[in-house]
Amino acid sequence: MIKIKKVLTNNYISKTKIPDADYVINPYIGCPHKCIYCYAEFMKKFTNHTETWGDFLDVKICPQLLNVKKLIGKRVVIGTVTDAYNKYEEKYRITRKILESLLYVNSEISILTKSNLVTRDVDLFKKMTKVEITFSMNTLDDNFRKDTEPFASSISERIEALKILVKNGIKTSIFLSPMFSPE
Ligand code: SF4
Known part of the structure; x- marks a missing residue:
């Protein structure tokens, strides 16, 4: 069972x-x-976690407003060592709050995900100056996906989510990674 706690940042x-x-x-x-x-397990070292990667989740709570001034004209990637749309985001809505602060900020926002929950925030993406949603996908075989990414959205869910984003005029891409060899 996953251990969830709120941490202040x-x-x-x-x-x-x-x-x-x-x-x-x-x-x-x-x-x-x-x-x-x-590849993100190294984060345990910096955050004093001894649990198995995937068995804990710290929900970052920031009482201050996001300092968006420094992001103007910059490229910002959301979700480099976590999936900002993991299923607990549905409850905690931290990613959504962050995106609300980024509305109308002239920066280039790139979101990496393996979750169809991302479609929840289409209304926000439509108001953002520059945003791109990238789905990591390395197979069309959902059995292989279950073996390698057991708790991420299925391949068909990701494809459906991509279609919804495209229909709404949101820039999307696919990150073909990691590549596995058949041997
Ligand atoms: S989506 Fe997978 S690869 Fe990316 S941070 Fe989560 S567990 Fe790691």
């Missing part, structure tokens, strides 16, 4: 060295999708 925004990005925003620590290849 004074800032959601972090500077990054990721190529083509200036800042990252991760509304949660941990990720319940529990992908077997997850």
Whole structure:
């Protein structure tokens, strides 16, 4: 069973060295999708978690307003070490609150996800200056997906979500990663 706790933060925004990005925003620590290849497990070291990756989720609560001034003209990626649309976002709505602060801010927002919950926020995306939703997808075989990304949305759910976003005029893309070899 997943252990969920709320943790206070004074800032959601972090500077990054990721190529083509200036800042990252991760509304949660941990990720319940529990992908077997997850690269983000190193976050345990920085946050004193001893649980198995995927068995805990810290919901980041920031009482201050987001300092969006520094994001003007910058590229911001949401969801680099968590999925900002993991299923607990439905209850906590942290990602939605962050996006509400980013409305009309002239920055380039990129959201990475494996969850169809992202379609909940279409109304916000439509008001944003520049936003792109990227779905990670590396197979069309949902049995393989279940083995590797057990708690993420199914492939057909992701494709349906993509269609909804496209119909609403939202820029979308697919990140083909990670690639597995048949051997
Ligand atoms: S969605 Fe991303 S952060 Fe979450 S478990 Fe999968 S690879 Fe890790």
